[in-house]
Amino acid sequence: MSNDALITQFRHTLTDAGRNPATIRQRIGDITRLARTHNDLLGITTVELRRYLANPVWAPAYRKNTTTSIRQFYRWAHTTEQIDHDPAHDLPAVKVPSRPPLNATPENVVLSAFHAGTLRERAILLLAATMGLRRTEIATLHPTARTGNKLRVLGKNDKTRELTLDTLTLDVLKKLEREQGSDSYYFPGRFGGHVHSATVYKWVKQHLGDQWTLHACRRRAATAGYRANKNVFAVQQFLGHASVATTQIYVNVSEEEVADIAQAASLGNTHYARHIAGLPPQQQPDPNSHATFLRDLASITGRAREFGFEIFIR
Incomplete structure (x- = not known):
């Protein structure tokens, strides 16, 4: 069977399993790039896969995503008896080093964009900057996902999370429903269905400027949420992250918040410790x-x- 036919079958399998469209694009793209370097995907060896994944110019996160796609492809090929041995089974795990949090869109930029936007653009901005949705989650959002002030979001890997809408976002979504009706998506496409996630990005990007993105607005929601309750696990669930390590990259912690830890943990808060150190009692x-x-x-x-x-x- 040709590589193209294999990849088409793999795509159908992912689609039939109800995988998220963005996830399907990621998996198919990774396998298509692999096929460009190997004429026979079913004849590839573990050594060849290791060599392919050892590309020195790849970032660890990209290598990890590509490894995941390759594992899934060859697991599928082995399960469907197209190969006798899974060459990706023994591929080593890819470690992604922790990195400092990325910057979140500043408040003045968000407010300026909100002021300049149309009702539709304001809704997109609120869903990202307040509710922390990804642009694909925004593009595919349908009024049937809202029940009162509860919003059901279909995220990565087809995982659903339920969020409680703030009053402003709820009000803007209701206005969209009154204008467009509840039968179509919040952001309908020109020829039916919903808009592409790239279109969602383009609509709002014009108001954010060159430096800031819609995803940086999602980080704004993460940072604001963490500062409100200091519960990184709640923020993880809010954003729909599989790992809290990913959430930590989204949350910006100020120097003052780090400094407050030392003050809160200080033995100087106790009268006995201050007495031992020869310090006067704390007022x-x-x-x-x-x-x-x-x-x-x-x-x-x-x-x-x-x-x-x-x-x-x-």
Whole structure:
């Protein structure tokens, strides 16, 4: 069987299994590139696969994704009895070194883009910058995925997660539904179905400028979420990541947040440790100071009303 026929069969298998379209494109693209270097995919050996994957110009993350595609292809070929031995079975695991978090789109850029965008573009921006959706998840989103303020998102590897919509995103989606109806996708294509993920990117990119992307808006959602609850596992579930290591790349932690850890963990917070170190006792806040302030404030505002004045606290 020719390489083209094999790849077509493999694509049909992935499609029949309900794999995400973006995942299918990734797998087929990786195997197609492999086929360009080997005329007979079914005759390839483990040594040849190792040599192919050892390309020195590949980044670890790219090598890992390609290895995953090759493993899946040859597992399928072996399962369907097109080969007697799986040459990818013993391929070594690919380690991807940790890297610092990538920058998130700044608030002023997001707000400026939101102000300049149409209703459709604002919805895309909110789904990325607030709800943390990938552009493929946005492109394929249908009104039937929303029940009240709950949104059901089909992510990578066909994993579904349920998110609770904030009031602004919910309001914008409802407006889209009123304008377009609930039968078509939120972002319908010109000839039926939904728009391509690249179109979603293009619509919003014009308002974000050259430096920032829609995916950087997703990182903005991750960073804001982590700063709100400090729970990286909740952020992982929110973004639909299989590994918390991936989530860590999305979350930007400020220097102040790192510095706060030392202060929170300090033995100097205990009277005994300060005594041993020869330091004076740490001054404790007066538990009655807040109540005293409120009483004084009430007294001042009450006296002001007697003279016809109103005091407003900003």
